[in-house]
Amino acid sequence: MTASPNRRTPFYLLLVASLIVNFACTDKGSEKSAASGAPTDDDKIFYSIGVMAGMGIAEFELTEDEFAWVARGIHDAAMRQEIIASPEDHMTEIQEVYTARKARANAAEAKASADFLEKEAAAPGAVRSDSGLIMTVIKEGDGAQPQPTDEVKVNYHGTLRDGTVFDSSVERGTPAQFPLDRVIPCWSEALTKMRVGGKSRIVCPASIAYGSRGMGSIPGDAALVFEVELLEIVK
Secondary structure (H helix, E strand, C coil): CECCCCCCCHHHHHHHHHHHHHHHCCCCCCCCCCCCCCCCHHHHHHHHHHHHHHHHHHHHCCCHHHHHHHHHHHHHHHCCCCCCCCHHHCHHHHHHHHHHHHHHHHHHHHHHHHHHHHHHHCCCCCEECCCCCEEEEEECCCCCCCCCCCEEEEEEEEEECCCCEEEEHHHHCCCEEEEHHHECHHHHHHHCCCCCCCEEEEEECHHHCCCCCCECCECCCCCEEEEEEEEEEEC
16 A cells, blocks of 8 residues: 555546557457357457457446447547547547546545444544544554564455455455555554554545545545454564
């Protein structure tokens, strides 16, 4: 969980995704219908390209009609057909649409997250710090307590407020290792309150997580939930 994710430019990702599709789909003469049935291994490769394109445009919060035009643009670029509107001519408008929809989505997420945080803070055993971090001890540790600059090894399971998993070393089957001064402030604070062998549920407001920008599948202004087990202080 890095503290400083690279700033993303979603409309740029849209263009990159379109270029990926463009290079991947070079068979101009193909008349194959839309994908159906069980995918082959090759099908999964091209489906993954589609997922990349979709992730690049997800934050535009498209309607079905708007997506139909996006899909047509990807198709025309990928199949090297005539382009009826050039991205370079509409960069300003694309940025304006993104900014407005991002702000709208963030406002809705911020309100829902605020309600969620109040509910979490009222749960039995929950303790809220001045930063807004909410911690509930699942299992007390009996080992050493890490310092802010220590490197630690942990197992964690991270979800959005609705339970959607966005990152999990538990699911990967491999503990994570990192210095506490290079992760989001929520983690730095929470782990220094724990002892080796302990496990806690930590709830992070966006202000000490990924803020209004979000990160990957994490929306802007989103509260995050982690179950974290402190395995070791790495010397």
